[in-house]
Amino acid sequence: MDTQNLQAFLLVAETGSFSQAAEKLHLTQPAVSKRVALLEEQLQAHLFDRIGRNIGLTEAGQALLPHAKRVQQELQLAAQSVRDLDGDVGGELRLATSHHIGLHRLPPVLSYFSQAFPAVQIDIEFMDSEQAYELIMQGKAELAVVTLSPAEESSMITLPLWRDPLDFMVQAGHPLTGSDSLELEQLGKHPAILPGLNTYTGQIVKRLFDERGLPLRISMATNYLETIRMMASVGLGWTILPRGMRDDTLHILDVRDATIERTLGCVYHRGRSLSRAASAFIDVLRDSADQDFPSDAGASPRNTPSPTAPSLTMPS
Numbered sequence: 001m002d003t004q005n006l007q008a009f010l011l012v013a014e015t016g017s018f019s020q021a022a023e024k025l026h027l028t029q030p031a032v033s034k035r036v037a038l039l040e041e042q043l044q045a046h047l048f049d050r051i052g053r054n055i056g057l058t059e060a061g062q063a064l065l066p067h068a069k070r071v072q073q074e075l076q077l078a079a080q081s082v083r084d085l086d087g088d089v090g091g092e093l094r095l096a097t098s099h100h101i102g103l104h105r106l107p108p109v110l111s112y113f114s115q116a117f118p119a120v121q122i123d124i125e126f127m128d129s130e131q132a133y134e135l136i137m138q139g140k141a142e143l144a145v146v147t148l149s150p151a152e153e154s155s156m157i158t159l160p161l162w163r164d165p166l167d168f169m170v171q172a173g174h175p176l177t178g179s180d181s182l183e184l185e186q187l188g189k190h191p192a193i194l195p196g197l198n199t200y201t202g203q204i205v206k207r208l209f210d211e212r213g214l215p216l217r218i219s220m221a222t223n224y225l226e227t228i229r230m231m232a233s234v235g236l237g238w239t240i241l242p243r244g245m246r247d248d249t250l251h252i253l254d255v256r257d258a259t260i261e262r263t264l265g266c267v268y269h270r271g272r273s274l275s276r277a278a279s280a281f282i283d284v285l286r287d288s289a290d291q292d293f294p295s296d297a298g299a300s301p302r303n304t305p306s307p308t309a310p311s312l313t314m315p316s
Contacts, residue, residue, distance in 0.1 A: 001042065003075060006068045008035035009047060013065055016055050073139040080275045090119030093277040096132035096141040097124060100225050101264055104244060105162060105288075106145060113284045120277045128223050129200055136269050142278045145285070147200045148263045150207070159266040159282065161289040166201075166260045168253040169229075169246060170238040181254045184212055191219035191237040193228050204262055205240055 011021035012032065022032045040047050045060035057065065080091065097106060102124070110122070125135070129146035136144050136156065148158055168187065170176050176190060188209065195202040202221070209216040219237050222228060225245060232239040233249035240260065246252060266285050268274060274282075 002035075002038070003071070005035045005039040005042075006071060008032050009039055009061075009064070010068050010072060012036060012048065012055065013057055013061065018055065069139065076139075077273060081273075088119060089117045089276045089280050091275060091277055092121045092123055093143070093275065093281060094123045094141045095125070095281070096127060096135050096144040096146070098129050098132065098146050099126050100242065101145055101147075102126055104242075105264060109284055109288050112287075113281055116284070117277065117280055120280070130198065133267065136267055139269065139272070142268060142272070142275065143281060144267050146264070146267065148265045148267070149200055150203055153267075155270050156267045157270050159285065160263050161266060161285055162264040163290055164262045164264050165243045166204075166240045166262060167243050167246065168238060168255050168258070169232055169241055169250040170253055171233055171235040171249065172251045174235060174238070174251070176238060176253055177251045181256055184209070184255055184258045185214055187238060187253075187255065188214045188216060191217050193220045193222075193231045193237040193239045194218055195225070195228065196221045196223050199223055201240075201262055204260065208258065208260055 008021060008025065011024050012018055015021050015024070018032050018036075019029050022029045025032060036047060043060065043064070046058050047061035047064065049056045049058055113120070114122075125132075125141065127135075129144075129149075132141065132144035132146045133149065133153065133156070135141040145161075147164075148160060149156075168182075176182065176186070179186075194205055197203060197206055197218075206216060220231060225241060228239050229241055229245055229247070229250070231237070232241075233247070238253065241250075266282060268278070
């Protein structure tokens with residue numbers, strides 16, 4: 001089975017478009033259509049339904065899809081293994097991370113790593129932590145530096161790195177600021193602006209209220225923490241944000257018996273052999289971790305020697 005034909009099939013399935021697949025492959029649309037047609041001829045089955053402008057997988061296409069993804073991933077791993085034989089730490093490192101971590105945690109790590117391993121090309125994609133987990137599951141990213149899932153993912157290896165305390169915040173002058181100390185129940189009587197409940201941070205907050213049997217009045221939800229901070233700062237509701245995001249427009253509320261935090265860290269797929277570049281990046285991440293997380297926290301990368309970085313000072 002021709003791997004180029006499989007690649008064309010995968011891109012059409014992913015984009016739902018022969019023209020978009022052709023753009024990604026730097027081919028003409030007829031060339032992509034021919035590759036898919038050759039694959040269909042070899043399998044003696046139609047892989048796509050073409051109804052008007054809509055492209056969808058047939059039953060045969062859906063059956064082929066997971067196998068084609070595995071073939072593509074194995075080919076990528078094979079190429080990476082050959083590149084790694086020269087002993088140098090180089091090549092491409094595909095990294096997924098959240099906007100918040102990319103802004104507040106990764107800059108010193110990336111600065112150090114780029115000096116220590118200049119031959120590595122880092123391809124960073126910014127997205128929600130939940131989407132980054134999905135990329136790791138699909139084999140489209142090698143590492144993700146994200147908010148760790150509250151629930152254990154059996155297919156993932158996680159490396160906790162940083163504790164991220166979360167504080168209850170509200171606009172200065174909001175009625176809730178009139179008390180030196182509050183009960184969680186009092187917050188439930190006021191509208192909240194929170195990360196969506198489809199996010200790990202939103203799930204942590206929702207679980208806190210559910211465990212106490214308390215209502216949670218969510219007036220607005222968004223996955224962008226900067227947007228949440230802005231809306232809270234103009235008095236649209238109370239919120240929960242990472243402690244480091246507080247500014248002069250927000251007041252931290254003292255809520256009794258309601259300490260809340262999330263853990264930020266690195267995840268990768270349990271079945272994946274990491275490249276030397278990924279192993280080196282994990283070593284740099286470990287050096288930046290909070291002191292209360294041991295340097296050997298999480299599982300070590302498998303089947304990959306740990307390269308030695310040049311002697312540099314990690315920025316604080």
